[in-house]
Amino acid sequence: MEALVGKPVTRVDALEKVSGAAVFGPxxxxxxxxxxxALRSPHAHARIVSINLDAVRKLxxxxxxxxxxxxxxxxxxxxVKDMPFLxxxxxxxxxxxxxxxxxxxxxxxxxxxxxIEVVYDELPVAADALAALEKGAPLIHEGLENYxxxxxxxxxxxxxxxxxxxxxxxxxxxxxxxxxxxFEDEFRSQTVHHAPLEPHSAVAxxxxxxxxxxxxxxxSPHRLRKDLADAxxxxxxxxxxxxxxxxxxxxxxxxxxxxxxxxxxxxxxxHRPVKVVFTREEVFQATLVRHAAxxxxxxxxxxxxxxxxxxxxxxxxxxxxxxxxPTVCSQATAAAAGPYRVPHVHLIGQCVYTNKAVAGAYRGxxxxxxxxxxxxxxxxxxxxxxxxxxxxxxRNILREGDVNPVGHPVHSVGVEDCLKQVAQAxxxxxxxxxxxxxEKGRHVGFGIACGTKNTKxxxxxxxxxxxCQDGSLTxxxxxxxxxxxxxxxxAQIACGxxxxxxxxxxxxQPDTDSTPFDASTTSSRxxxxxxxxxxxxxxxxxxxxxxxxxxxxxxxxxxxxxxxxKAWLSEQPERSLTYPELLQKQxxxxxxMMGRGFYxxxxxxxxxxxxxxxxxxxxxAHAVQVEVDPKTGRVEVTRLAAAADTGxxxxxxxxxxxxEGGAVHAIGTTLMEELIVDxxxxxxxxxxxxxxxxxxxxxxxxxxxxxxxPHREGPFGAKGMAEIVTTSVFPxxxxxxxxxxxxxxxxxxxxxxKVWRALRESKEx
Amino acid sequence: xxxxxxxxRINGExxxxxxxSVRKTLVQLIRDEAGLTGTKEGCGEGDCGTCTVLLNGQxxxxxxxxxxxxxxxEVLTVEGLSREWDLHPxxxxxxxxxAVQCGFCIPGMLLAAKALLDENPSPTEAEIRAAIAGNxxxxxxxxxxxxxxxxxxxxxSSPPLTAATGKGPGI
Numbered sequence: 064m065e066a067l068v069g070k071p072v073t074r075v076d077a078l079e080k081v082s083g084a085a086v087f088g089p090x091x092x093x094x095x096x097x098x099x100x101a102l103r104s105p106h107a108h109a110r111i112v113s114i115n116l117d118a119v120r121k122l123x124x125x126x127x128x129x130x131x132x133x134x135x136x137x138x139x140x141x142x143v144k145d146m147p148f149l150x151x152x153x154x155x156x157x158x159x160x161x162x163x164x165x166x167x168x169x170x171x172x173x174x175x176x177x178x179i180e181v182v183y184d185e186l187p188v189a190a191d192a193l194a195a196l197e198k199g200a201p202l203i204h205e206g207l208e209n210y211x212x213x214x215x216x217x218x219x220x221x222x223x224x225x226x227x228x229x230x231x232x233x234x235x236x237x238x239x240x241x242x243x244x245x246f247e248d249e250f251r252s253q254t255v256h257h258a259p260l261e262p263h264s265a266v267a268x269x270x271x272x273x274x275x276x277x278x279x280x281x282x283s284p285h286r287l288r289k290d291l292a293d294a295x296x297x298x299x300x301x302x303x304x305x306x307x308x309x310x311x312x313x314x315x316x317x318x319x320x321x322x323x324x325x326x327x328x329x330x331x332x333x334h335r336p337v338k339v340v341f342t343r344e345e346v347f348q349a350t351l352v353r354h355a356a357x358x359x360x361x362x363x364x365x366x367x368x369x370x371x372x373x374x375x376x377x378x379x380x381x382x383x384x385x386x387x388x389p390t391v392c393s394q395a396t397a398a399a400a401g402p403y404r405v406p407h408v409h410l411i412g413q414c415v416y417t418n419k420a421v422a423g424a425y426r427g428x429x430x431x432x433x434x435x436x437x438x439x440x441x442x443x444x445x446x447x448x449x450x451x452x453x454x455x456x457x458r459n460i461l462r463e464g465d466v467n468p469v470g471h472p473v474h475s476v477g478v479e480d481c482l483k484q485v486a487q488a489x490x491x492x493x494x495x496x497x498x499x500x501x502e503k504g505r506h507v508g509f510g511i512a513c514g515t516k517n518t519k520x521x522x523x524x525x526x527x528x529x530x531c532q533d534g535s536l537t538x539x540x541x542x543x544x545x546x547x548x549x550x551x552x553x554a555q556i557a558c559g560x561x562x563x564x565x566x567x568x569x570x571x572q573p574d575t576d577s578t579p580f581d582a583s584t585t586s587s588r589x590x591x592x593x594x595x596x597x598x599x600x601x602x603x604x605x606x607x608x609x610x611x612x613x614x615x616x617x618x619x620x621x622x623x624x625x626x627x628x629k630a631w632l633s634e635q636p637e638r639s640l641t642y643p644e645l646l647q648k649q650x651x652x653x654x655x656m657m658g659r660g661f662y663x664x665x666x667x668x669x670x671x672x673x674x675x676x677x678x679x680x681x682x683x684a685h686a687v688q689v690e691v692d693p694k695t696g697r698v699e700v701t702r703l704a705a706a707a708d709t710g711x712x713x714x715x716x717x718x719x720x721x722x723e724g725g726a727v728h729a730i731g732t733t734l735m736e737e738l739i740v741d742x743x744x745x746x747x748x749x750x751x752x753x754x755x756x757x758x759x760x761x762x763x764x765x766x767x768x769x770x771x772x773p774h775r776e777g778p779f780g781a782k783g784m785a786e787i788v789t790t791s792v793f794p795x796x797x798x799x800x801x802x803x804x805x806x807x808x809x810x811x812x813x814x815x816x817k818v819w820r821a822l823r824e825s826k827e828x
Numbered sequence: 829x830x831x832x833x834x835x836x837r838i839n840g841e842x843x844x845x846x847x848x849s850v851r852k853t854l855v856q857l858i859r860d861e862a863g864l865t866g867t868k869e870g871c872g873e874g875d876c877g878t879c880t881v882l883l884n885g886q887x888x889x890x891x892x893x894x895x896x897x898x899x900x901x902e903v904l905t906v907e908g909l910s911r912e913w914d915l916h917p918x919x920x921x922x923x924x925x926x927a928v929q930c931g932f933c934i935p936g937m938l939l940a941a942k943a944l945l946d947e948n949p950s951p952t953e954a955e956i957r958a959a960i961a962g963n964x965x966x967x968x969x970x971x972x973x974x975x976x977x978x979x980x981x982x983x984x985s986s987p988p989l990t991a992a993t994g995k996g997p998g999i
Binding site: 071073074076077078079080081082083084085086087089090092170257258259260261262308309310311312313342343545546547548716717719720723724725726727728750751752756757758759760762765 | 964
């Protein structure tokens with residue numbers, strides 16, 4: 064029954080993608096389609112004094128013009144409803160859409176937005192989170208406590224703090240007193256962009272009844288439908304969302320991005336569809352970024368290395384609108400102490416508005432910024448105590464049944480094996496014998512780190528399977544193929560249960576009209592949640608087939624076996640009927656059979672929303688070898704070993720693809736990438752030549768491996784893993800640099816000039 | 829706005845475009861006028877390589893070429909690599925080696941790889957990496973893309989075993 068599970072089946076989406084046939088967001092083309100463009104704010108914080116639309120309305124080819132004034136009371140946002148579709152009254156970041164135009168062609172739309180005259184009255188800017196926390200800082204959202212919001216969000220009135228989240232276990236003060244050594248450090252990380260190769264886009268159309276349809280590369284059609292319906296005060300069924308293939312997401316293709324502009328224009332376009340495709344500059348400035356974070360971490364340890372107490376205080380720079388910032392804060396802060404046994408814990412996260420690009424979900428959902436802190440500090444502790452960094456980690460590492468830092472017993476914990484595997488792969492024990500200086504005079508260092516991440520809990524997924532009369536199968540789900548290989552995984556599960564070959568399967572397009580509810584294709588939740596739903600749906604089909612066979616055989620259903628595409632009486636395996644034969648015998652004129660599966664994790668009473676403990680935890684470890692040029696400070700990662708706990712790998716190649724890609728993505732974050740914002744809040748490098756992501760020349764040798772610590776509730780023991788694949792890369796590199804040249808870098812990215820300066824300062828001492 | 833007529837041989841077929849704005853780029857012409865949306869546009873600034881096509885056999889960022897500049901030339905896009913169901917060995921290798929994740933960079937990557945193998949049938953790993961350095965990928969870490977190009981180089985330099993791995997049109 065599980066023949067396909069665990070096999071490196073070739074990805075089912077690959078053929079469409081190598082032939083150029085796969086349809087992504089910018090490929091959508093409808094009859095009568097108009098092209099929309101937004102006029103964006105040149106200021107990070109300003110009051111809008113006036114908008115003059117006289118000239119733009121006279122331009123031939125312009126069909127719709129819209130500003131925030133046309134949409135009073137329309138505010139979007141999954142956690143906090145604070146974001147207008149187009150600025151209302153004031154702008155809060157550079158690049159915020161102020162007005163938009165739909166025209167017969169793109170060139171006319173571009174010309175049109177230049178004809179819009181906006182008069183601004185500039186306001187003081189809060190360009191980073193610490194400045195935004197200061198007394199007298201400009202208030203970015205006056206009356207933030209009045210915004211509609213989900214229950215876990217706790218705004219602080221008359222401040223820029225949209226929420227504060229706190230977790231405690233034991234008594235940290237007592238823990239510090241009982242410690243032999245107490246370490247206090249601060250680590251910072253920068254603003255980075257997902258930088259998917261596909262730009263954000265949306266096509267929207269409003270039909271004659273006022274129903275809205277949106278097509279685009281959105282990772283979560285049901286969530287987008289709710290975001291749009293809530294903001295526009297419409298019923299859910301009055302909005303339809305269809306998701307295309309997503310050309311890279313990493314968290315950045317959910318929620319309201321190009322969609323609100325396309326919808327705002329479509330509402331005024333006389334039922335014609337409106338297409339909006341962002342330029343690369345717009346993608347950088349006005350979609351989503353990863354939170355810059357300031358992490359203060361205080362840890363008490365016994366002389367033998369036993370962790371006693373850990374206090375972590377985090378300031379999350381969430382940008383101009385809440386988006387998923389508050390849920391990043393609540394969820395990631397809970398993971399701030401790392402995958403360790405710590406008896407006394409206090410974690411507190413503050414989510415702070417600034418006049419910058421909106422921050423939200425980004426592969427790892429805040430946990431990479433935290434691992435950067437706790438895993439860098441683990442090496443500081445190891446060095447001071449004279450313990451090997453790997454041994455210090457293994458002494459404190461979480462194992463099956465332990466209680467984690469937020470007080471929950473943990474199950475399916477593969478982090479110890481992850482650490483051991485990467486240590487083995489990189490040659491951790493033998494590193495002392497490795498030459499420490501190369502022929503070119505570069506210094507060699509080794510670093511190791513691990514990390515953990517939770518998943519949003521609880522959340523639901525529903526799947527339908529249509530077994531056609533010829534025995535072929537259509538998998539009907541709203542899970543979006545964002546590049547993670549979800550179609551392949553779900554097909555392996557369905558075919559595994561039903562005993563059908565993979566060739567017999569087709570997939571629905573995610574569409575809120577036809578594919579059942581799914582919370583989101585995020586949080587590494589799909590293999591677990593939708594995997595379970597598909598498994599239940601396949602089991603439901605098998606049950607119906609067994610009943611059909613029993614009625615045809617004239618026997619009890621318990622005497623029927625269904626497997627491998629056939630049903631038979633258990634005593635007479637030679638008298639079997641295939642699925643098509645069963646359907647044909649009963650429904651000769653044609654029929655299909657539908658299997659249904661719904662998964663929603665059991666939640667504690669009264670905790671049916673975000674307060675619940677994580678359904679599962681992800682774990683990974685990384686070990687790297689670096690070379691540092693002491694003359695220039697340049698760092699090169701020459702080898703990287705990575706291991707992630709998959710629970711059970713439904714498709715090992717898919718998992719390895721995540722690990723490899725995540726490793727290189729994270730090398731970019733660690734050494735190369737930073738969205739730079741000046742004191743006026745202006746982003747200075749919103750393009751790929753000034754914001755450099757790794758090329759094939761920057762990728763090292765990658766030694767990837769899997770760990771399987773099966774989860775009792777996951778499909779075949781599987782759990783999610785795609786977000787944990789970057790988390791411990793950052794500190795592993797930082798630790799390796801310290802090992803190579805003896806300097807500790809505490810703020811990302813680790814650019815050459817920072818290493819060079821630190822080396823010079825260390826020599827001066 | 830000034831307009832011209834542009835004639836291209838795209839994937840072996842003659843296309844005549846009338847009234848092409850002199851400001852229109854080749855990628856816009858290929859996608860919007862010829863309807864070949866396999867070619868992607870990732871940045872429009874020549875930085876990411878997703879719009880790579882072969883122009884008279886040479887790889888170009890088609891967002892940096894004006895449509896009128898390409899007049900009278902031959903263009904190969906991803907759609908022209910395969911014929912009906914027969915994949916080009918590069919496409920076959922990308923599928924088999926697991927080089928494809930989100931897939932958005934893949935059309936450009938395939939054409940950059942084809943240009944390399946046309947010039948250099950047995951490249952070293954360093955030569956492969958240099959040849960695709962102008963094609964960004966955010967998903968794969970390039971690991972399996974490099975493997976796929978290596979593997980395609982091997983199958984291209986040995987005679988095809990079956991029709992399914994036959995050589996593409998290669999104009």
